[in-house]
Amino acid sequence: MGRHSLPDPPRAAASGPRPHARRRTVTVATALVLTIAGGTTAAVRGGLLSFGASCRDQAVRLDLAASPDIAPALKTAADRARDESITSDGRCLDIRVTARDSYEVADELRSGGKPEAQVWVPDSDVWVQRVTADAASTRLTRAGNVASSPVGIATTPSAAKSLGWPDRTYTWTDLAGATLQDDRLKLGAADPSRSATGLLALTRLTTATAAAKDGGTQAAALAKLLSQRTVDSDSQVLATLPRDDSGTERGNPKRNQALLLSEQSAYAHNASADGGERLRTFYPTDGAPRLDYPFTLVDEARLTTDESRAALRFMTLLDGKEERALLTDRGFRTEGGGASQALVTRAGGRAPQPYDDDPPEPDPATAVQEALGVWTITVQSARITTVVDASASMTEPVPGTDRTRMDVTKDSLLQALATFTPEDEIGLWEFATRLDGNRDYKVLEPTKRLGDRVGDSTQRDRLSAAFNSLEPVPGGATGLYDTTLAAYKEAVSSYAKDKFNALVVLTDGVNEDPDSISRSALVSALQETADRERPVPLIAIAVGPEADKDELEQFAEAAGGSGHQVSDPSQIQSVILKAITEAGSQS
Structure with missing residues (x-):
């Protein structure tokens, strides 16, 4: 994930020393913290890693805005840090996590606004790119990544069966073709102008179709078809599925049989199915883009040294064993953990779906921008x-x-x-x-x-x-x-x-x-x-x-x-x- 960490101090819940492989991640974040502090000696003498109940008298308060899907895990980690008196420079961490849709925060920052939060964890770096591309925007500083989740297509069981899940694999072009050619496969998504999941998948779909003959026309047709079955945000898209897979709503034209969805969203949906029908997930063979949850400092120049150090301290805590467990228990992938078979199974994946392939290189910003341009003119x-x-x-x-x-x-x-x-x-x-x-x-x-x-x-x-x-x-x-x-x-x-x-x-x-x-x-x-x-x-x-x-x-x-x-x-x-x-x- 590209995340870097500081060594964690001993904790009561720790189970032995951290593996050597994890120590190799101690690079950029360490340098950032120590540079702010004025050197390694100053960091140690300043009590960067000290503990004690008295630290609560002068706790460092930080507000963190996070994508709604990951906010509960970050809130639990923040509450645990507060309860256990985790410190930065001898002062307790007091991190307050608020769930906010990433597009809303991005719009505020692009207008030069100064949100209450000192730290922002959107679901994707595409939002950070959109903000930093505008000279009038509030300045952002990337510090690392918290988690990841690949984006694929999740379907109802009956639709999955008709598509040959899990034995048949598809490219993005194949999936686009199946959507365009078979009106029975109704594909829905969250609005790509408001959803990184929708935008990353749309970019793959339009890029893949553009390479074919009459690709531009196909890409526009796909976007037009998709625009008729979108909802405003990620939080609403799962509600467009049939209430069950028994066929009672199969003829309802407003219901979708397939969704552009992150693995984590499919995992969370299936975990709450309570014995009902669970989604099946297709992972395209030409690479599933990933939500990457960048840990971002907002207008770092306005932060005090204590606030900057506390923010980075909290980021490194998220690399701990217990905190990584918080994330994986909610369906997120963490650095070095690979693709957990249990996680993938709960999300509706199964071999030979290529769920454990290395993530592809992110699409160029120009490709993402073009896909969003096609979407803008298609929808309106x-x-x-x-x-x-x-x-x-x-x-x-x-x-x-x-x-x-x-x-x-x-x-x-x-x-x-x-x-x-x-x-x-x-x-x-x-x-x-x-x-x-x-x-x-x-x-x-x-x-x-x-x-x-x-x-x-x-x-x-x-x-x-x-x-x-x-x-x-x-x-x-x-x-x-x-x-x-x-x-x-x-x-x-x-x-x-x-x-x-x-x-x-x-x-x-x-x-x-x-x-x-x-x-x-x-x-x-x-x-x-x-x-x-x-x-x-x-x-x-x-x-x-x-x-x-x-x-x-x-x-x-x-x-x-x-x-x-x-x-x-x-x-x-x-x-x-x-x-x-x-x-x-x-x-």
């Missing part, structure tokens, strides 16, 4: 107008390839198009200078629903053809300002209620039309046009070194959007999905 449906620079500079080659900026841009846009569903509305403009009389822009395809039929083809077909037909205009300059304002006014005036509305502008240069409005006039006009009741964030993307990202950011922010820069046009799809996710989370 989107209305997006794309405005593409067709000036002569788009003929410039992309370094390291034999392709032009326009060639790679078209490919990236087509990949992005594949992630949208028939309910989404997408349009395309191109711009240079004087493309349509005195106008610097031309509407190639109006913004319409992709599933709409236009003659013998659909809007998706027509849009794909329009993307493919994009070509740089010989001698064309960059008419950026007038085009941006015209497209934004059109997007606001044609706003679609109950959809995610946005304008995407891609350019590889700066404004070159001497007859256009000025930058300051553009910013003012965008601010006047923006409407809180009809929000249309402007996503401006600078492609290549000649584009001015700072300029794009200035007028994008005036319209409630964001500016981005890519050195390679192939990155456009990722940037669009990331920007949509960010804008969607603020709407």
Whole structure:
């Protein structure tokens, strides 16, 4: 798990010396504590490992916010430390644990808020990454990990039997295919925008399907199907299962036969089944992502030395034999313990399901962000107008390839198009200078629903053809300002209620039309046009070194959007999905 610990002092309940293998984990946390203390000698003389009832007179009080699934175990450990007068620098530990959904704490921290807690244990590092990616967020310091739990698919017994459990194994692609092809297997999940379990599984599913032919379309279809069977949070998802497996609710369309679920959640559900039907768990053969419960200091700079040391002291206590037992008894895996057969069996796993495989490398942050972007536009449906620079500079080659900026841009846009569903509305403009009389822009395809039929083809077909037909205009300059304002006014005036509305502008240069409005006039006009009741964030993307990202950011922010820069046009799809996710989370 990557957790590090200090040696524990003798305790009455201890059963002999700790194995040598556990001692090798004494590294980073030790260094952190001793650095704060000013050295090993100071730590020892300061009473870091001392005991005594008198320590309660000046106990170190810390508030710890924890994911609801792990909070009870941490509370029991904190109560035990308090009852046994465990100390840091001669002062008792007084740790108060509060259960809070990880997404709620993350949202608070991203806004720069200062929660009461000095320590945060979310269920996954994806929340920490989301917070630390924003410069305006409250600062977080990772100190280690408390536990882990792999994420797979848990099913009712009848569904498991139809899927061949436990003898038949599946990849994420196989499981996605089973869901898409067989309407009888109703797959549910907690909202990936609020659940790390849902998001990690969705990332694996979309990444796996994206590699196949028409993968983007399949990924979008899977996300759309899943979105129809999600609930707000992890605490609600188990309630979507049938009340029993006798068939009395088998025809109820609101009930799920399979869930994206952590091993620990399946374990806890089965432990409370009281003789009833228990879930069966599939562990995908291409790797089950894991919840990793990072132990995180919140705004460490505001903590006193005593608070920092006490927090790390408590983290190292969680590596003790009794504390690890608290975690495993509740269905969590701990460092060095491997996959307990008893734990897996209670969670619904059984060989040959690959439950004891080493966890895969975590998905890159970009993959997680893309999956969340696909989810955002899938759940809400989107209305997006794309405005593409067709000036002569788009003929410039992309370094390291034999392709032009326009060639790679078209490919990236087509990949992005594949992630949208028939309910989404997408349009395309191109711009240079004087493309349509005195106008610097031309509407190639109006913004319409992709599933709409236009003659013998659909809007998706027509849009794909329009993307493919994009070509740089010989001698064309960059008419950026007038085009941006015209497209934004059109997007606001044609706003679609109950959809995610946005304008995407891609350019590889700066404004070159001497007859256009000025930058300051553009910013003012965008601010006047923006409407809180009809929000249309402007996503401006600078492609290549000649584009001015700072300029794009200035007028994008005036319209409630964001500016981005890519050195390679192939990155456009990722940037669009990331920007949509960010804008969607603020709407």
